[in-house]
Amino acid sequence: MTNATGKSMSLNRLRLFGLLPTWITIGVLMIGPLLIMAAVSLMEANVYGGVHLRFDVSSYVQILFDKNLFDETEFNPAYLIIILRSFMLALGATILALLIGFPAAYYIARQPDHRKNLLVFLITIPFWTNLLVRTFAWVIILGRGGFMDQVGSFLNIIGPDESINLMYTNTAILIGLVYSYLPLMVLPLYSSMEKMDVRLLEAGADLYANRFELIRRIILPLTMPGIIGGSILVFVPCLGAFIAPDLLGGGKKLMLGSLVQLQFATSRNWPFGAAIAMMLLAIVVIALMLNARAARRHAAYEQGGAEVTHG
Amino acid sequence: MASNLRKSKFRPIWDFPGFGGLTVGFFAFLYVPILVLVAYSFNGSKFAMVWSEFSWRWYLKLLENDDIHSAAINSLIVAFFAAPAATIMATLAALVMVRGGPFRSRAFTAGLITLPLMVPEIVTAVATLIFFALLNINLGLINIILAHTVFCIPFAYMPIRAALEAMDPGLEVAAQDLYADRWDAFRHVTLPLLTPGIMSGFMLAFVISIDDFIITLMVAGAGSTTLPVYIYSMIRTGVTPEVNAVSTLLLAVSVILVSVYWLLSSANRKGEAIG
Amino acid sequence: MKKLAKSMVLAIGSFAVAASAQASGKLNLYNWTDYTPTELIEKFEKETGIEVTLDTYDSNETLLAKLQSGATGYDIVVPSQHFVDIMVKEGLLMKVEGIADMPNYKYVDERFRNPPWDPNQAYSTPYQMGSASFAYRANSYDGNGSSLKEFFEPSAATCNKLAVFKSPDEVINMAHLYLGSDFCSEDPKEMQAVLDVMMKQKECVKVYSSEGINDRLKGGDVVMHAHWDGYSQVGVWEGIDDLTYAYPKEGVVGWFDSLVVPNGAQNVESAKAFMNFLMHPENMALLSNFAAYANAIPESVNYLSDDMKNAKNIQVPADVPVKFGQACNAKAQGLIDKVWTRVMQ
Numbered sequence A: 001m002t003n004a005t006g007k008s009m010s011l012n013r014l015r016l017f018g019l020l021p022t023w024i025t026i027g028v029l030m031i032g033p034l035l036i037m038a039a040v041s042l043m044e045a046n047v048y049g050g051v052h053l054r055f056d057v058s059s060y061v062q063i064l065f066d067k068n069l070f071d072e073t074e075f076n077p078a079y080l081i082i083i084l085r086s087f088m089l090a091l092g093a094t095i096l097a098l099l100i101g102f103p104a105a106y107y108i109a110r111q112p113d114h115r116k117n118l119l120v121f122l123i124t125i126p127f128w129t130n131l132l133v134r135t136f137a138w139v140i141i142l143g144r145g146g147f148m149d150q151v152g153s154f155l156n157i158i159g160p161d162e163s164i165n166l167m168y169t170n171t172a173i174l175i176g177l178v179y180s181y182l183p184l185m186v187l188p189l190y191s192s193m194e195k196m197d198v199r200l201l202e203a204g205a206d207l208y209a210n211r212f213e214l215i216r217r218i219i220l221p222l223t224m225p226g227i228i229g230g231s232i233l234v235f236v237p238c239l240g241a242f243i244a245p246d247l248l249g250g251g252k253k254l255m256l257g258s259l260v261q262l263q264f265a266t267s268r269n270w271p272f273g274a275a276i277a278m279m280l281l282a283i284v285v286i287a288l289m290l291n292a293r294a295a296r297r298h299a300a301y302e303q304g305g306a307e308v309t310h311g
Numbered sequence B: 001m002a003s004n005l006r007k008s009k010f011r012p013i014w015d016f017p018g019f020g021g022l023t024v025g026f027f028a029f030l031y032v033p034i035l036v037l038v039a040y041s042f043n044g045s046k047f048a049m050v051w052s053e054f055s056w057r058w059y060l061k062l063l064e065n066d067d068i069h070s071a072a073i074n075s076l077i078v079a080f081f082a083a084p085a086a087t088i089m090a091t092l093a094a095l096v097m098v099r100g101g102p103f104r105s106r107a108f109t110a111g112l113i114t115l116p117l118m119v120p121e122i123v124t125a126v127a128t129l130i131f132f133a134l135l136n137i138n139l140g141l142i143n144i145i146l147a148h149t150v151f152c153i154p155f156a157y158m159p160i161r162a163a164l165e166a167m168d169p170g171l172e173v174a175a176q177d178l179y180a181d182r183w184d185a186f187r188h189v190t191l192p193l194l195t196p197g198i199m200s201g202f203m204l205a206f207v208i209s210i211d212d213f214i215i216t217l218m219v220a221g222a223g224s225t226t227l228p229v230y231i232y233s234m235i236r237t238g239v240t241p242e243v244n245a246v247s248t249l250l251l252a253v254s255v256i257l258v259s260v261y262w263l264l265s266s267a268n269r270k271g272e273a274i275g
Numbered sequence C: 001m002k003k004l005a006k007s008m009v010l011a012i013g014s015f016a017v018a019a020s021a022q023a024s025g026k027l028n029l030y031n032w033t034d035y036t037p038t039e040l041i042e043k044f045e046k047e048t049g050i051e052v053t054l055d056t057y058d059s060n061e062t063l064l065a066k067l068q069s070g071a072t073g074y075d076i077v078v079p080s081q082h083f084v085d086i087m088v089k090e091g092l093l094m095k096v097e098g099i100a101d102m103p104n105y106k107y108v109d110e111r112f113r114n115p116p117w118d119p120n121q122a123y124s125t126p127y128q129m130g131s132a133s134f135a136y137r138a139n140s141y142d143g144n145g146s147s148l149k150e151f152f153e154p155s156a157a158t159c160n161k162l163a164v165f166k167s168p169d170e171v172i173n174m175a176h177l178y179l180g181s182d183f184c185s186e187d188p189k190e191m192q193a194v195l196d197v198m199m200k201q202k203e204c205v206k207v208y209s210s211e212g213i214n215d216r217l218k219g220g221d222v223v224m225h226a227h228w229d230g231y232s233q234v235g236v237w238e239g240i241d242d243l244t245y246a247y248p249k250e251g252v253v254g255w256f257d258s259l260v261v262p263n264g265a266q267n268v269e270s271a272k273a274f275m276n277f278l279m280h281p282e283n284m285a286l287l288s289n290f291a292a293y294a295n296a297i298p299e300s301v302n303y304l305s306d307d308m309k310n311a312k313n314i315q316v317p318a319d320v321p322v323k324f325g326q327a328c329n330a331k332a333q334g335l336i337d338k339v340w341t342r343v344m345q
Helices: A005-039 A060-065 A077-109 A113-128 A131-141 A147-154 A170-195 A196-204 A210-241 A243-249 A256-263 A270-310 B002-006 B019-040 B056-066 B065-097 B106-119 B121-134 B141-166 B170-177 B184-210 B214-219 B227-236 B243-273 C002-019 C038-048 C060-068 C081-089 C104-105 C168-179 C188-202 C215-221 C229-237 C266-276 C279-290 C298-303 C331-345
Strands: A043-045 A051-055 A065-067 A073-075 C025-034 C051-057 C124-135 C161-164 C205-208 C224-228 C243-245 C252-260 C322-324
Touching: A005 A270, A005 B065, A005 B106, A005 B121, A005 B141, A005 C060, A043 A270, A051 A073, A051 C038, A060 A065, A060 A073, A060 A077, A060 A270, A060 C279, A065 A243, A065 C322, A077 A113, A077 A210, A077 A256, A077 B019, A113 A170, A113 B019, A113 B184, A113 B243, A131 A243, A131 B019, A131 B227, A147 A210, A170 A210, A170 B019, A196 A210, A256 A270, A270 B121, B002 B227, B019 B227, B056 B243, B065 B106, B065 B141, B065 B227, B065 C051, B121 B141, B121 B214, B141 B184, B170 B184, B170 C188, B184 B243, B214 B227, B214 C038, B227 B243, C025 C266, C038 C051, C038 C266, C038 C279, C051 C060, C051 C205, C060 C081, C081 C252, C124 C168, C124 C229, C124 C279, C168 C188, C168 C224, C168 C252, C168 C331, C188 C331, C215 C224, C215 C229, C224 C229, C229 C243, C229 C279, C252 C266, C279 C298, C298 C331
Parallel strands: C025 C051, C161 C205, C161 C224, C252 C322
Antiparallel strands: A043 A051, A065 A073, C124 C224, C124 C243, C124 C252
8 A cells, every 4th residue: 555655645635635526525414315215114113203212113014015994905006096196107218208309319319519509509408407396387277277277278278267287197297207217218319319320321312211211220320229218218217206196186196205205294104104115215226227237238339339449 | 600590581490489479478487476476475464375465564574583683693694604615615626626636536526516406405404403403412403413414515516616627727727937936826827817706606505405305304403493494383383475575585586696606607608818 | 736735624513513503583384285385484574584495295194294204303393282292202393381371371271281191281372274085177067066976986977186195194094984994993804994095096096196286286187186174175265166165964074283392303492483483363364364274372363354254165065074093002093094094005
């Protein structure tokens, strides 16, 4: 560890000095709480809120099996339904975001430089504004007598006193989710598309490929890391979303995020809330690992391709 | 090379027709809700959704609303403490990560810094709540400042790191050739060049702190209501255009800050082209 | 850089000191949504010079959860009677010395002194009282609110135009009234019956919420809503002329709200000043004129507005029972939580 010159030692100390504040802050205020939350998920709930410091796995068991009113353990599909709903809505939102974002990302990537930067900036602006406010905009649009109803009656799609009745439905939540995280899909997509070599498209055209084949055989495989990256960036937050189901779903359609929040508000069941949160965390970790594996495979694929073209 | 081809009369096959239109649709989808929100804030009638006439009255009402004032002040106080703290830590970390050479905990540190971005916000919120509750930490607004600092760090880190990576290390070497010692080289060459990057990081951290909702909602105690949390309780009580007005102001602040960030970072990019 | 760091430390330090000192002259009030008239706050601020900040919650359960999660710093909170019981047992409340000696205590009605949930008048002073039931827009509804059946088994016309509270306490008690079982039942069979009633009702419920009730009724989103007597009267005053509060034959759920001081309150003197302030007839009348609820200060009648005197929705018909909620023991509370979780899924 010591070196001929004293320089190596002070370099180590400088590194420590630079990294220590970040280590301490994130360690104490993020890792610490996550560990404590993991511990709480294994504790016993106090009916009036809070926890008793006793080891108890019942909060995990509760996800699948619940003690009904007669204290008999029975299979409880209810939480599975919430999990399923969250998965379906998150998946749907991801696919929709992909469909909406793909053409736009492609088009912007093909623009001249100065316009590109401006357009990318315009995409990111909504991302930096308050999520609650942006979701609230949809409350106004979808609400009874709201913007959509007015447009609808103006275009004579619905009668003057009727309503499109989209509020408090799964569709409303879906729209809210797509809207919340759309920029997160477009940016990785765009970044992939920008890196794509146009000459490959030219080559494909030279080989008599039509537009669909171009998309299917060249563009899609090359932008796959962007697609996967963007999908994960949308899927994960959607899974744990709270605002969209709360404002647009009317509290009747729970998703995992609102389920967790409920346990720390009215339901007062901390261990159960912590258990669901741990489950969310596990899903995120799995998604990230899949992403890393796909990225590595794609890098190898690209490497192989580069060898062929430069070979 | 692509621009050469565009000059030809024929539309290249990879220029899909209709994608331009879809892009317009995309931006419409992105911005129309925000425009509707802003438009309805000027609605004279009491109902947020039924338009009657153009009026400033809701903005005037905001001026009288003491609760909104204290919520806004709380938001600013939190951001003014959390953002600089996060920026300082992020700068130090970025310097080490980019210039510190190889070291063992590099991967660990990289993971640690991006951890707040990866964990779903509701999980962070709940974990922080449990943490403060079980350890009996009740410092009011300071609780919120601590929580915000954590997730502001990665947002400050990204632009600073990007600026550092784009900076030519040869400049420092040149300074040392001119007999500056390491500390002087850092102080008079690196730091000034890094300043736009640091400012960008600060702006991002500030915006993220101002806009935070879920974490603040769960962690906030007495008298610690920030503006987004207050807006949430307004929405739940009843939807009047007053909510639109507050929301519009919050939107405006975010947009202005992000625009400043963007101008700073594009100036940065132009500066590199010259330097 | 060094100077910047130093001044930051100083700033943080002084801020921390200021935040924790929180000089007297401040009051952190945590109350139900739409339950605190601005006039009342302003009058209090003028008379005492104490600055008031207000946060709100939508149910007793939310209040309890908030206090349990260690969110201290509130000086006054406003729980219903059975939750005062729970909070005392959970050690969440601070004993307030000398309530009976407060100057305005003499205005409190004899019947409401030393109530069952605070027999030594050691924790609370009276706020307001009322009932929970359901309300409907008479012009769009052809029933007359004479039975809870209309609420739990809505007609085809009302289906999907019904909204119910977001928290279990009052709704489950209404189900008990409907089924004829006792509050705080520990019998799984009775609670299963409650669960069945609620699940059947759920098919027709559009939204579960305890906030923005009058807005929802006014906008026409729903025609029937779980409601409180006074708040429905406020709805009438706000322009929903046909909003009628139902007094079904099975009865309504009564509640009595009190002012209490939670542990960790920083401004106990301000809290006591507020408690005293609200026992004065004039101030309590101000509150009643705003929220349209009955109170425990008889002389406030002299200051009541005409609107209040003619308020139809808060007049309880003689033959309708009013049953007050009770603090359930852990077993009964556990059953309630199980039922509600299943309803909410």
